[in-house]
Amino acid sequence: xxxxxxxxxxxxxxxxxxxxxxxxxxxxxxxxxxxxxxxxxxxxxxxxxxxxxxxxxxxxxxxxxxxxxxxxxxxxxxxxxxxxxxxxxxxxxxxxxxxxxxxxxxxxxxxxxxxxxxxxxxxxxxxxxxxxxxxxxxxxxxxxxxxxxxxxxxxxxxxxxxxxxxxxxxxxxxxxxxxxxxxxxxxxxxxxxxxxxxxxxxxxxxxxxxxxxxxxxxxxxxxxxxxxxxxxxxxxxxxxxxxxxxxxxxxxxxxxxxxxxxxxxxxxxxxxxxxxxxxxxxxxxxxxxxxxxxxxxxxxxxxxxxxxxxxxxxxxxxxxxxxxxxxxx
Amino acid sequence: xxxxxxxxxxxxxxxxxxxxxxxxxxxxxxxxxxxxxxxxxxxxxxxxxxxxxxxxxxxxxxxxxx
Numbered sequence: 011x012x013x014x015x016x017x018x019x020x021x022x023x024x025x026x027x028x029x030x031x032x033x034x035x036x037x038x039x040x041x042x043x044x045x046x047x048x049x050x051x052x053x054x055x056x057x058x059x060x061x062x063x064x065x066x067x068x069x070x071x072x073x074x075x076x077x078x079x080x081x082x083x084x085x086x087x088x089x090x091x092x093x094x095x096x097x098x099x100x101x102x103x104x105x106x107x108x109x110x111x112x113x114x115x116x117x118x119x120x121x122x123x124x125x126x127x128x129x130x131x132x133x134x135x136x137x138x139x140x141x142x143x144x145x146x147x148x149x150x151x152x153x154x155x156x157x158x159x160x161x162x163x164x165x166x167x168x169x170x171x172x173x174x175x176x177x178x179x180x181x182x183x184x185x186x187x188x189x190x191x192x193x194x195x196x197x198x199x200x201x202x203x204x205x206x207x208x209x210x211x212x213x214x215x216x217x218x219x220x221x222x223x224x225x226x227x228x229x230x231x232x233x234x235x236x237x238x239x240x241x242x243x244x245x246x247x248x249x250x251x252x253x254x255x256x257x258x259x260x261x262x263x264x265x266x267x268x269x270x271x272x273x274x275x276x277x278x279x280x281x282x283x284x285x286x287x288x289x290x291x292x293x294x295x296x297x298x299x300x301x302x303x304x305x306x307x308x309x310x311x312x313x314x315x316x317x318x319x320x321x322x323x324x325x326x327x328x329x330x331x332x333x334x335x336x337x338x339x
Numbered sequence: 340x341x342x343x344x345x346x347x348x349x350x351x352x353x354x355x356x357x358x359x360x361x362x363x364x365x366x367x368x369x370x371x372x373x374x375x376x377x378x379x380x381x382x383x384x385x386x387x388x389x390x391x392x393x394x395x396x397x398x399x400x401x402x403x404x405x
Contacts, residue, residue: 136364143363147370150352154377279367298345 014086018210021093023234026203028097029112030060030238032104033285037195037239040262040293041188046181053240055185056192061236063196069223070280071198074137075205076212078117079124083132084213087335088123089206095119095328099320108316111284116202117141118321122328126336140281145317148272148283149291155268156295163260164299180259187266192239194273195285200231202282207231261299265292287317346385352378 037060038052047055084092096112096119103110117138124132170176207227211217217224269285269292276283353375360371 139362140364140367143359146355146359147363147374150355151370151374154352154374154381157381158377275370281367298348 012214015210015214015216018086018089018093019207021090021097022203022206022210023230025093025097025100025112025116025206026200026231026234027238028100028104029199029203030057030235031241032100032112032238033195033199034239037188037192037285039289040265041184044181044184044259044262046184046188046259046262052188055188056195057236057240059189059192060196060200060239061232063193063200064228064232066193067197067201067274067277069201069204069228071201071277071282072204072208072223074140074280074282075116075120075202076208078120078134078137078141079132080128080134081212081219083124083128084209085127086210086213088127088332089210089213091126091328091332091335092116092119092123093206094331095122095324095326098327098331099324102323103316103320106316110316110320111286113199113202113282113284114141114145114317114320115324116206117282118324119328120206121321122325123332125325126329126332144276144281144283145287148276149287149294151272151275152265152269152288152291153295153298155271156265156292157298159268160261160264160296160299163264177259180263184259184263184266187263187270190270191266191273191289194270194277196232196235197277198273198283199285200228200235201277203231203234204228205282261296265289265296268292268295284317342386342389346382346389349378349382349385353382 034053034056037056038047038049041047041052041055042049093116096115099110099115099118100112121133121138167176204223204227207230208217208221208223211224211227212219212221266289269289272288272292273283273285356371356375356378360368363371
């Protein structure tokens with residue numbers, strides 16, 4: 011393994027760390043805003059389940075990420091440019107407090123670097139099509155499932171008089187749903203970094219095309235995302251947990267359960283989806299059970315604009331970063 | 340006669356699922372169908388609720404018993 015490969019793997023793990031840092035808010039926003047856990051307890055809880063996710067999910071998402079460009083497209087410089095594009099975009103949106111998708115930043119970054127190096131023919135259209143379709147499906151799935159769970163719970167317990175006891179039960183339930191969501195987050199997002207590391211190893215001839223993901227890659231990716239979550243970003247917690255709609259423990263539980271089911275399904279299907287999109291859709295779904303006006307559509311609209319700009323934004327950064335490598339051979 | 344915004348919102352989801360049905364990988368199209376079905380279910384329930392409420396209000400304004 012050359013020095014360049016080691017450096018790129020470190021940068022990829024850095025991206026994974028930032029992913030955890032950036033998306034920690036998604037895992038813990040509802041559990042913190044409903045005061046079930048303190049922020050410190052919540053990040054430790056989420057980080058543990060981010061790491062433990064490797065025991066539950068395969069590596070189909072990692073394989074998808076390593077196949078978004080035609081074999082032989084990437085060299086070390088292009089992968090480096092892709093990662094810089096994704097990390098750069100993540101940091102810009104983190105600074106602005108926008109809950110955008112690290113996953114789509116990575117996909118945009120990979121596309122930008124591949125197009126800068128080879129041209130549009132480098133992209134595998136069917137893989138990008140799958141990812142694009144799930145940009146629409148994942149928030150809608152989170153929305154519909156959360157709405158259905160929330161309505162079901164309200165319907166089941168509407169005659170129950172002991173509200174304090176009920177709330178206590180929902181608070182406990184939220185611990186389970188937050189853990190399930192963190193498993194889904196770790197399972198889907200850590201695999202994206204595994205996909206990048208797999209691409210590096212294949213590009214350098216260390217692994218052959220179609221090889222399985224080595225265990226050390228799996229463990230290091232889950233460790234990086236877990237650590238990132240542990241030192242998570244607080245700017246986005248506020249937007250996710252309270253600005254979109256006000257949540258009670260029952261709502262937090264419904265939103266996290268819906269997002270966990272959506273993420274689990276996508277991960278088993280091998281589709282890299284955005285945990286941010288999914289949980290935002292789910293929070294909006296819970297808000298909609300009272301009325302549409304309970305959702306602050308202005309904030310939700312700002313979030314949607316950040317989503318729309320993520321792939322082109324990361325694409326552009328990666329494209330520009332790769333140009334000097336191309337110019338100087 | 341007009342349905343609420345929330346009710347119409349649940350009709351938008353099946354339309355979106357139909358729109359992206361073709362580009363969805365064949366193995367995952369059941370997700371589009373399941374989500375469209377779930378959303379249509381809520382649309383029908385909310386439409387019935389809206390229509391019943393409107394009828395009740397009209398009868399109250401006309402001074403008829405509910």
